[in-house]
Structures are given as C-alpha cells and as structure tokens.
Amino acid sequence: MAERLSQGFLDRIIAATDTVSVIGRYTALKRRGNRFVGLCPFHKEKTPSFTVDPDRGLYYCFGCHAGGSIFNFLMEKEGLTFYQAVENLARAAGIEVPRLEGGGDRTDGLYEAAEFSAKFFRKALKADMGRSAREYILRRGISYETADKYELGWGPADRNHILKSIDKAGLGAEPFIEIDVVGESSGRRYCKINEALVFPISTSSGKIVAFAYRKIENDPNYTGPKYINSSDNKIYHKSSILYGLPQARSSIRSSGKSVLVEGYFDVIALAEKGITNAVACCGTALTSEQANLLARFGPKTVMLYDGDSAGLRATLRSIEILLSSGLDVYVVRLPEDEDPDSYVMAHGGEALGEIIDNAPEWFDWLYKHVRAKSDGSGIAVATEIVDEMAVPLASISDEMKRNLYIRELSKRLGTAEESLRDHLRKAYRKQRRHSDYEDKKPQVEDLSDEGKIELSLLALIVALKKPVELEENPLKLYPGLWNMANDGASPSEMLSEITDERARGYLSEALMNASESDENGIGVLLFKLLQKEADRINDLLSKLEGLGNDDEEGTRLLRERSEVMRKIQDIRKIYIR
Numbered sequence: 001m002a003e004r005l006s007q008g009f010l011d012r013i014i015a016a017t018d019t020v021s022v023i024g025r026y027t028a029l030k031r032r033g034n035r036f037v038g039l040c041p042f043h044k045e046k047t048p049s050f051t052v053d054p055d056r057g058l059y060y061c062f063g064c065h066a067g068g069s070i071f072n073f074l075m076e077k078e079g080l081t082f083y084q085a086v087e088n089l090a091r092a093a094g095i096e097v098p099r100l101e102g103g104g105d106r107t108d109g110l111y112e113a114a115e116f117s118a119k120f121f122r123k124a125l126k127a128d129m130g131r132s133a134r135e136y137i138l139r140r141g142i143s144y145e146t147a148d149k150y151e152l153g154w155g156p157a158d159r160n161h162i163l164k165s166i167d168k169a170g171l172g173a174e175p176f177i178e179i180d181v182v183g184e185s186s187g188r189r190y191c192k193i194n195e196a197l198v199f200p201i202s203t204s205s206g207k208i209v210a211f212a213y214r215k216i217e218n219d220p221n222y223t224g225p226k227y228i229n230s231s232d233n234k235i236y237h238k239s240s241i242l243y244g245l246p247q248a249r250s251s252i253r254s255s256g257k258s259v260l261v262e263g264y265f266d267v268i269a270l271a272e273k274g275i276t277n278a279v280a281c282c283g284t285a286l287t288s289e290q291a292n293l294l295a296r297f298g299p300k301t302v303m304l305y306d307g308d309s310a311g312l313r314a315t316l317r318s319i320e321i322l323l324s325s326g327l328d329v330y331v332v333r334l335p336e337d338e339d340p341d342s343y344v345m346a347h348g349g350e351a352l353g354e355i356i357d358n359a360p361e362w363f364d365w366l367y368k369h370v371r372a373k374s375d376g377s378g379i380a381v382a383t384e385i386v387d388e389m390a391v392p393l394a395s396i397s398d399e400m401k402r403n404l405y406i407r408e409l410s411k412r413l414g415t416a417e418e419s420l421r422d423h424l425r426k427a428y429r430k431q432r433r434h435s436d437y438e439d440k441k442p443q444v445e446d447l448s449d450e451g452k453i454e455l456s457l458l459a460l461i462v463a464l465k466k467p468v469e470l471e472e473n474p475l476k477l478y479p480g481l482w483n484m485a486n487d488g489a490s491p492s493e494m495l496s497e498i499t500d501e502r503a504r505g506y507l508s509e510a511l512m513n514a515s516e517s518d519e520n521g522i523g524v525l526l527f528k529l530l531q532k533e534a535d536r537i538n539d540l541l542s543k544l545e546g547l548g549n550d551d552e553e554g555t556r557l558l559r560e561r562s563e564v565m566r567k568i569q570d571i572r573k574i575y576i577r
C-alpha cells in the first residue's frame, strides 16, 4: 500500500472488531483452542482447513494458502480496496478514519469511471442515437421502467463520443481503460462498447463495477460472442458477483428464495413479468463464492437454467456448489428449446411463477433424471443413481440433512443404509480423485526458499516483538519490510504492505505459527538466510572455476564469501548458545 495509516491505527480497529463474527458471515467457525476453524470460503473443501486467529485479526487456509488480515479478507470477499475495508470496519467499530491525501485509495477513480460510463450509456439510450436499441428492448417485451431499473444503456456508434464527455468532465482516461470501457491501440483511444446494448454489473450493494454488452445490429460480418463482459480489474471480480442482486436482494430476503438463471436478459425478462428475485451468474460458470453470496440473502434457491443440453450440464454441475453453501436447492427444467426469457414471454409470469413455486427438490429431480435417462434396469440403474448422487450428497455440510437424504435414498433403492454409505463413499472417491485438487491453487509452492525464509523471519520478529540489530538489512526479496518489522509493526500492518497473494498467504501462515517460545528461531532463520547466500556464492565460484580463471571476479567473490562467513559467525555468537 502506497498510503500509510498511522501506526497502531489498524490495531485499534482489530481490537474493536469481532473478527470471528465478521468472517463468520461467510463460513461457520468453531472454536479450537484460541483459534477458530471452519470450511474455507476461498476454495471448496469437506474438512475445515481455514483458521482464524481472532487476537491478531488473521486468517489462513492450509488447503489453498489464502491468508491475510481481516482487511485482506474483506478486500477479497467484498471486492473492496484496502482503504474501504479499513473504513468499513472502523465505521462498524465507531472509530473515525483519518482522511488520506488523494483519498488514500488507488481505486477511487475506478468506481467513478464506472458510474460515469453507466450514466453516459443510459443517456445515449434515451437520446436519438439510441432509437434502434429502444425498439429492440420493446421488441423483447421489456418496458422502459424495467430497463431503467436495471440501468440499461447504449454504446453509440461513434467510438469517440465517450472520450469527448470524459474530457469535458475534466476526468482522465486511465481509469476508463482500467475498467475496460476505453481501449487503446497504437496510441489511439476508443470506446470498446459500440453499437451494443449495455448491462451495468454491480456489487451486491449496488456499486457499478463493470459492464456486459450485447451487439444488436444485424451485422452479417459480426461473428464474435453474443455477450461480451468486462475483464476483471481491481474493483471487479467476475467470480464473486451475481448479476441483478442489488435489484433482487430485498425480494430474496422477504421470500427467503432466489431464482438462479444464466443470462442477463433472463433476469430482466423475469423482473418484467413480476418475478423479482432472479439473479444470474454471468460470464462464468457458477462459483462457490457466488453460491456463498446467494446464501447470505435467502436459504432457498431455484435453479432455472436454459432448456438445452448445455443448461442441463450446468445444472448438474451447479447443484453440489449450491449445496455446499448450505442452500436448499430446487430445480426447474424448461423444454429443450426454451430459456427463462423466452418461456416467461410466451407463457407469462404467473405460469412460470407457479412452476418455480412447485419446483422439486434437487434430490427428487436428480433421482428421476438419472432414472429417466438410464437405459439399464434394476441394479444397473441403482448403481448409476448412487454414482450421480454421491458428490451432491457429500456436499451437504449439515449432517442431519445429509443423513435424512441417505436414509431416503436407501429406502427408494431398497438397500441397507450401511451398504449404501459404503457405495456412496466409493463413488465419491472415484469422482473426486481429480477434481478435489483442481480448485486448489498451488500458490505457496511458487515462492523461493529465500522468500519463505525471509517471510518466516519477519513473522517471528513481529510475533516476538523483538527487534533484530544488524549492521545491514539481511533481506534481499522483502527489504522494505525489514525496518517495519523491527519498528514494531503489527501483523495486519505487515500484511497490508504485501500485494502478492502467495507471499501474503505465506506470511499469514508464518504469523500464525510463530510461537513466542521460539527464541532461537530468529537466529536459525538468519543463519539459514546467510547460508543460502554462501551457497549462491560457492555456486558462482565453482562455475567460475569451470570457465577457467578470472582473477578479478574470483577475488571479489571470495571476499564476499568471507564477509558472509563473518556474519554467520556473528549470528552464531548472538543467537545460538
């Protein structure tokens, strides 16, 4: 972070914040010693490897190595900037945040650019140039009122138009480039969204962060995708956003139920016909982050995907993701050639509403689905059913619910519960052998040994609150953190300085593992670090020898090596007794 809040300020917020209840909104946490553990909200897992240290306001996942301070947590989960996360928690704790120079926020301009662009596109839709788009909207059965509610817009044909407006407003183009509205090629800037209907995409609290757009002119030369999505940026993370959530959230809250569709137009068409609790996972297959987000607003969700085979595959894939978020999942399958938009336009909101209300539970739906598509009989069908049900059943974290389903399945199949459990376990292992590891990002593995040693050393200095006095800064990879650690920075202050995810995850782990009884640790780590340095020099020396003699370089290296050896001796004297 370029901007610095005063020393101790972050600690005041952490001291006043109930870390467990903040993180507990995203995953259930159980006490274990003076830590809390739960299922990781950053990757899919069955056994908890996510750990929270409430005293220091830290989290770390032993599975995917996500880690950081409570501020980092909110940045990741809510798409906030560091400053916003600080502000957020400070406000909740009733602490006043000092205003930083320049807003103290490197992404300030991005939200403004997104808001500005959305307004520009809306104005264009209502102007003369937006006539064909307005006609298109009406043709698809959408009223202006609904179009307004979803803030639809129009990207005009003139690719310079928005640039002129940006200029006139005295804004810079850079944030617009960052959010993918303005493109740049060979020094020329242009609007990327042109002759297209624009769908602003917002966070759950309604802040516009990105755009999707759809070409509507019948350009015979256009062969690209129907919908185009902004790429991820500092304020927009596709995988954690549901389209239409700000408009649907109160309806989901009051009915306790959401409707999950695939497309932007599905959400809007359903809203037009009075079904106001629909959201879509756009531009991405459903992620567990989206499912967790959905679960925060209502306990039930009805999947209403397209009737085609792609929609079926997506339905089958999404069930387990929704179940592992603790949602009660219901499934509606539309006729083969229908999507929610076409269906509601043809049959009306009441007819579709009734189907949604009477949707079967995932369990009944999947059971019947496997039966119907199977061409085997008897035992063969039963085996297929067990195979298909194993993963979704295992995804249910509520033990009682899971047991009830398994009992029901054993009744339907006419098998003993114990042998069914046995088969489910086998089927689960078979299907999960690969995919269980797919979600896990091998992040920490990418850090070098030196990097890990340096971060462990920093963690220990911070945890022990024991400054190390050396003539020279021994860190090569994180030299900037050395003085901070020795000046008594807190864990969250250290973490807020690291932008690299892997390094932050590793530092969190090291901070959690740093034990106050580990007095010799600092010496051992310094020793290891210097040893690495000596190894490097020895390596160079032997390469040099292999190349024949180079007196000057050789002498320099030998001098360097004896310098390192001297430092090692010093460390031995001070730390290792």
Ligand SMILES: [Zn+2]
Binding pocket: 040, 041, 042, 043, 050, 061, 062, 063, 064, 065, 066
């Ligand atoms: Zn994880």
